[in-house]
Amino acid sequence: xxTFRRVAGKLGALLLTLFLASLLVFFSRFLVPGDPVSFxxxxxxxxxxxxxQVTAQYxxxxxxxxQYLNWLTGVLQGDFGRSLQYRQDVSEVIGDRLPVTLMxxxxxxxxxxxxxxxxxxxxxxxxGKVLDRAVLIGLTVLGAIPSFVGSIVLIAVxxxxxxxxxxxxxxxxxxxxxxxxxxxxxxxAIVFVVxxxxxxxxxxxxxxxxEHVEVATSRGLKRGTVIRRHVFRNSIGPILTVSGVLxxxxxxxxxxxxxxxxxxxxxxxxxxxxxxxxxxxxxxxxLLIVTAFVVVNAIIDVLEPWIDPRAAAGAGAR
Amino acid sequence: MTTxxxxxxxxxxxxxxxxxxxxxxxxxFLGVVTLAAIFAPLIAxxxxxxxxLLNIQAGPSPAHWLGTDALGRDTLSRMMFGARTALLAPxxxxxxxxxxxxxxxxLAGWRGGWIDSVLGRIFDVIFAFPALLLAIMAVALxxxxxxxxxxxxxxxxxxxxxxxxxxLIASERSRPYVAAYxxxxxGGGFIALRRVLPNVMPIVGAQxxxxxxxxxxxxxxxxxxxxGVQAPTADWGAMVNEAQAGLIGGYxxxxxxxxxxxxxxxxxxxxxxxxxxxxIGGEIPA
Numbered sequence: 033x034x035t036f037r038r039v040a041g042k043l044g045a046l047l048l049t050l051f052l053a054s055l056l057v058f059f060s061r062f063l064v065p066g067d068p069v070s071f072x073x074x075x076x077x078x079x080x081x082x083x084x085q086v087t088a089q090y091x092x093x094x095x096x097x098x099q100y101l102n103w104l105t106g107v108l109q110g111d112f113g114r115s116l117q118y119r120q121d122v123s124e125v126i127g128d129r130l131p132v133t134l135m136x137x138x139x140x141x142x143x144x145x146x147x148x149x150x151x152x153x154x155x156x157x158x159x160g161k162v163l164d165r166a167v168l169i170g171l172t173v174l175g176a177i178p179s180f181v182g183s184i185v186l187i188a189v190x191x192x193x194x195x196x197x198x199x200x201x202x203x204x205x206x207x208x209x210x211x212x213x214x215x216x217x218x219x220x221a222i223v224f225v226v227x228x229x230x231x232x233x234x235x236x237x238x239x240x241x242x243e244h245v246e247v248a249t250s251r252g253l254k255r256g257t258v259i260r261r262h263v264f265r266n267s268i269g270p271i272l273t274v275s276g277v278l279x280x281x282x283x284x285x286x287x288x289x290x291x292x293x294x295x296x297x298x299x300x301x302x303x304x305x306x307x308x309x310x311x312x313x314x315x316x317x318x319l320l321i322v323t324a325f326v327v328v329n330a331i332i333d334v335l336e337p338w339i340d341p342r343a344a345a346g347a348g349a350r
Numbered sequence: 351m352t353t354x355x356x357x358x359x360x361x362x363x364x365x366x367x368x369x370x371x372x373x374x375x376x377x378x379f380l381g382v383v384t385l386a387a388i389f390a391p392l393i394a395x396x397x398x399x400x401x402x403l404l405n406i407q408a409g410p411s412p413a414h415w416l417g418t419d420a421l422g423r424d425t426l427s428r429m430m431f432g433a434r435t436a437l438l439a440p441x442x443x444x445x446x447x448x449x450x451x452x453x454x455x456x457l458a459g460w461r462g463g464w465i466d467s468v469l470g471r472i473f474d475v476i477f478a479f480p481a482l483l484l485a486i487m488a489v490a491l492x493x494x495x496x497x498x499x500x501x502x503x504x505x506x507x508x509x510x511x512x513x514x515x516x517x518l519i520a521s522e523r524s525r526p527y528v529a530a531y532x533x534x535x536x537g538g539g540f541i542a543l544r545r546v547l548p549n550v551m552p553i554v555g556a557q558x559x560x561x562x563x564x565x566x567x568x569x570x571x572x573x574x575x576x577x578g579v580q581a582p583t584a585d586w587g588a589m590v591n592e593a594q595a596g597l598i599g600g601y602x603x604x605x606x607x608x609x610x611x612x613x614x615x616x617x618x619x620x621x622x623x624x625x626x627x628x629x630i631g632g633e634i635p636a
Contacts, residue, residue, distance in 0.1 A: 052475040057487075064491050176616040178567040180574040180590060181609040188602045199598060280480045287486075288571050292594070303575050306490040314490040322478045 039334055046330040050323060054107070057319045058100050061311065068092050074309045076116065089113040089312065112316035117308045122316045126298065132202045133297035135209060136289065137282050139217035140224075144278065148225045149271070152232025153264070159237055167229070175226030179285045182219035183292035190215055200294040216293045220285055224278050231274045235267040242266075268339055276332040280325035373625045376618035383615060387433035394427040398584040407601045419589075419604040420596050428584040429607060435579050436586040436612070439496050440565040446504035448558045451511025452547070458512065459519030460542045466516070473509035481506035482568045489577045496579060499572055507561055514557055518550040556627035563619035570612050586612055 064071050070078065072086045086092065090113075091099045106113065112122035155167040177185075191199030203212035239245060240263055248262045249255070287299025294300075298317055305313035369377075386393065395415075402422030409417050416425040458466040479487075481503050488502035489495075522528065523546070531541045572578035573587030581592055586608040593605035 048471075049474055049478055052471070053478050056475065056479075060487060060491055172620065173617065176563070176567075176613050176620060178571055178612060178616070180571050180587075181613055184590060184594065184597060184605050184609055187597050188606070192597060192600055192602075280478075280483075284480045284483045284486075285571075288575060291575055302486060303577065306486060306577055309490075311490060314487065318479075318483060318487050321480075321483055325480075326478050 035337075038337075042330055042334055046326060049326050053322045053326070054104060054319060055100070057315055057322070058103055059096070061315075062096065072116070072311055076309070082116075085114060086116075107316075107319065113312045115305075115310055115313050117305065117310040117313075122312050125301065125313060126316060126320070129296055129298050129301045132209070132213075132295050133283075133286055133290070133299060136213050136217055136220060136286050136295070136297060139210070139213055140220035140282060140286075141278075143217060143221040144224045144228055145275075147221070148228025149232055151225070151229040152271075153236060153259075155229070155233040156236035156240065157259070159240070164233075168233075171226040171229045174222050177222050179219055179223060179288045180292055182222045183216070183289055186215045186219050187292070202295045202297070212293075213295075216289045216295060219292070220282065220289045223285065224281060227274050227278060228271065231270050232267065235270040236263055239263045239266045269336055272332050272336060272339065276329040279328045280321065283321045283324060370625060372621050376621040379614065379618050380622070383433055383611075384437065386430045387437055390427075390430040390434060394424075394430045396424040396427040398428045398431040399423060399582050400427075407596065407599075407604070409603065416607050417603045419593060420601070425589075425604055425607050428589060429586070429611060432584040432586045432589055432608065433611075435496065435573075435583070436566065436570060436615075439500055439569050440562050442500050443503045443507060443565045443569075444558050444562045446500075447507035447561065448511050448554065450504065451508040452515050452554060454508065455512035455515025456519055456542060456547060459516035460523060460538070460546075462520070469512070469516075473513060476506060476509045479506065481565070482571060485568065485572055486575075486577060489572075494577055494580055496569070499569060499578055503565055503568065507565065510561065511554060511558060515550060515554055518553060519546060522546050522549060552630045553627065556623055556630060559619060559623035559626060563616040563623065566619070567612060567616050 061068065061071065068090070069083055069086060069092060072090070073082055076082060091102050094102070103113075110123050112126070114120070115122050115125050118125050151167050151171060155164045158164045158167075187199045190196050197215045198212050199215075201212060203209045245258060245262050248258045253262075283298075286297065287302050289295070290297040290299040291303055298320075302314065302317045305311075305317070390398075400423060402418065404422065405414070405418050406420055406422040407418065408414055408422070411417070414424050414426065416429065418424055419428070454469055458469045476484075484502040484506045485499035488498035492498035519542075528541060528546065531545055532538075536545075569578060570585075570587030570590075573585050574591045576588075576591055579585035579588045581588055589608040590605050590612075593601070593608075596602075597605055
């Protein structure tokens with residue numbers, strides 16, 4: 033019963049945040065002074081059919097709240113209107129670009145998890161030693177390399193100088209795409225490794241100092257078992273929370289990496305749509321990224337008690 | 351999570367700590383970059399947009415210490431001029447977001463109640479929009495350049511400052527010295543602004559210093575995407591963008607110089623920010 037109420041409460045908060053975010057995304061257009069038709073058709077010939085199209089898409093002759101309701105009803109059914117640059121449905125344009133971005137984010141996410149967790153665990157087990165300091169300094173340096181800097185350095189070294197990887201495009205088919213996305217996903221992962229690495233280290237260090245770990249050790253359990261079952265398992269909570277925050281960063285930073293490597297993903301679509309004044313596409317992508325971020329974090333929030341029963345009992349039970 | 355009281359910190363403050371070498375190096379480096387930016391018109395060897403088509407993609411030489419780009423423009427001169435937007439824009443964001451964040455955080459932490467809840471809800475919504483995404487959306491609405499992104503990034507970063515200020519103020523509010531001022535008949539506004547706020551400023555300042563590094567990298571990324579500072583204006587992010595085409599041809603220097611400069615500035619800012627917060631002794635609550 034309490035679980036149900038807790039989940040229902042989180043769901044309510046999630047829906048409220050999404051609702052407010054959708055208001056912001058939709059009504060941001062009203063901040064721009066002037067006539068909405070000419071805003072939406074900036075840089076284009078306001079041909080009668082184009083005017084008719086945006087007027088119909090946004091219901092520009094209706095009162096604002098009605099426009100919002102119509103837009104929201106469409107969005108909930110997966111209808112984001114028509115793209116002005118492609119003369120296609122926004123959802124189709126986005127659908128075509130989605131696989132590259134998803135693959136990129138999944139590959140980068142895997143690298144972040146593997147490298148970040150390894151670095152954090154190694155550092156925590158060597159706390160205060162040279163290896164610990166080396167890992168921390170390494171992480172800090174990586175954390176200061178923005179994605180676009182990482183991208184151009186990787187292109188210069190591994191694509192141009194060594195010729196190991198392609199520097200452009202996303203390839204054909206699954207394997208070729210994975211191969212094309214190696215450098216981009218490294219570039220995307222670099223900045224974020226530091227977050228996972230540091231939180232893993234600090235959370236492991238905190239657990240290592242706990243009495244229950246001493247008890248487990250004095251019971252004669254092997255060190256590996258103690259680390260795995262008593263230290264690492266208890267450290268997962270904070271690591272998951274940080275990982276949830278990463279999602280938004282990854283999705284946004286992927287636009288930078290996609291631009292650097294000329295990948296046809298959501299990110300380049302976003303930048304290109306800003307460039308070509310295609311506001312419906314911008315609106316849709318912003319809403320998708322925000323939704324993905326909020327939903328992933330809500331899922332982590334809900335799952336945490338199952339992974340870490342102490343969270344259900346509240347922080348006081350630690 | 352218990353933070354020692356500020357009063358305690360003042361008591362043990364006189365313990366003079368020597369600045370670490372990395373801190374000094376970082377401070378000197380940032381100082382040099384700032385001076386180069388301020389005095390760029392006086393000390394830059396060439397005008398930033400002086401094209402020299404006979405001298406394109408040149409390597410380092412006595413005439414061009416950092417070489418030239420695809421149009422034969424002197425990279426060192428462009429770096430000096432480019433430092434102006436690269437540093438000034440994040441500085442504006444940090445100043446705006448700190449002022450707004452402190453005021454809102456003070457309001458929420460001091461008054462509590464429904465104001466606190468409403469502000470907290472608004473912050474939650476803004477947190478759902480990554481700063482760079484908000485900046486991109488601002489460009490989509492108001493056009494390219496730095497004005498809209500600076501405003502958008504200020505809005506995106508203000509809640510971070512506000513949440514920190516709020517939690518610090520809320521814990522200060524219940525301290526005995528606040529009650530003592532109240533008993534002496536001082537008004538709430540006076541106590542909050544003149545007596546409590548100064549106590550939380552150092553920690554907020556350290557956080558804002560760290561924010562400067564993030565904002566700098568994000569605004570550079572925006573110019574790299576072609577949505578911020580526009581070519582041919584010299585700006586570090588825009589320079590990387592312009593030099594990107596030359597990478598395939600093996601001309602790395604025009605892209606690497608501004609890229610490395612951005613990384614070094616971010617590292618220096620992080621070193622300074624982290625050491626400042628260490629010195630204050632307060633952990634920045636996550």
